[in-house]
Amino acid sequence: MNVGVRRHFLGIIVLLLSGCATLISEVDPPKISLESFRPLPSEGAVPRFEIKLRIVNPNRQSFDIAGISYGVEIQGKELISGVTNEVPVLAAYSEEVVTLDAGLQWFQLVRLLTGAGKVAGDSLDYRFTAKVDFNGFVPTQRVEETGSFTLN
Template sequence: MMRCYFLWILLLGLSGCATLQQVVEPPQVELTGIRLLPARGLTQQFEVDLALTNPNAVTLSVVGMSYSVSLEGHDIISGVANDIAPLEPYTEVPVTLVASTNLVSALGLIETFMRRPRNEVNYVLGAKLDLGTWLPPFKVERQGVIPLTRQ
């Protein structure tokens, strides 16, 4: 009989966790800028500007984040961060992160531009945000276009 009560409480607890997970919407991540930093050997560093938006009524504390940026289908930029300010309810927070790439892996992108020059670059931003809670990390993917012409 005691086992039955234990299983019943366990099932209620698990269903409650699943319900709460659906209540918290994932933060939104947008790429707002990329800047080159001085190269170090075969590694090129970038400053990546992101906008993190919290669409929830509760503060989200991001304890860690991994991210990558693909340009024209080439995985070029990746990085991690663990010093992100808490996302207050219904706010957008600008975040600047330092990311790196291996210049050898960027050769495919350079070849793509040499074969067909263009005025814009298609990108895919992938990010995983860990809130350090019982919730699993949120995975976000955004696509867009970066103009290469000066206005």
Template sequence: MPRRRRLLLLVPALAVGACAGLSGRDPPRVSVAGLEALPGEGLELRFLVKLRVQNPNDAPIDYRGLSMELELMGQPFASGVSDAAGSVPRFGEAVIGVPASVSAIAAVRQMLGLPSRDVRSLDYRLRGKLAGAVGTALRFESTGQLDIAAFGGPAPGR
């Protein structure tokens, strides 16, 4: 009987996993839309990383939290989390702000790695996840270029 009971518990779990895998949802497209300086603490820099989240699906993406890691020029740079909750409409987009920390060591490492020529943009790699219902998450990954001017002060009007 214990073997049969385990099988009865395992079958529904596998069915739920299979249904989730067959949902046909495309992953969200996420890119860095901007950076805004925030007050730092001690030996860290702080930024509000503005992420543009595009939903290429026919159903909204409801989220309850977000985490992200940002690399610049192939090196870890910043990471952040937000407990923001909301929804990205079907075939729509939203901009979500995520406070991120950069250690002074990472900032110095990035500055030392800059080429001596006039640099106007930096290659970035962004990874993270949008948390959904309990135990679910939509992972994302993207690459692009950040304009150096993005590292300026607060956005106009602040």
């Protein structure tokens, strides 16, 4: 190839790349926060919890959530974990509250309570973590919240 053809070819590539760069819009990551974490009425001896996540889309494009994986530590021990792929598409400039229903093994809770000396009415510390995966080019988002609750 002669020098003139190379320069012409290089010029075309630069124009194409700069044109593609202007087509890609900046995407702000979705904002995810723990809306609520509360015990549910038990069915039998297995404690259940309702976990609500608020997911906010600050963009003009919709997001398709592939799935959410989550875990809850109580008194430093992971007792609850789960996954869901039943999440609605997050429309542009909108927010959704996603409800997760989580169970806890009774024997793990008994071991925790007897080892920690906790009884009904005492406060228990928790740590909630979640990973939200999106379809497409949106990066995975991670959430961590801490707090406490009492046993009734």
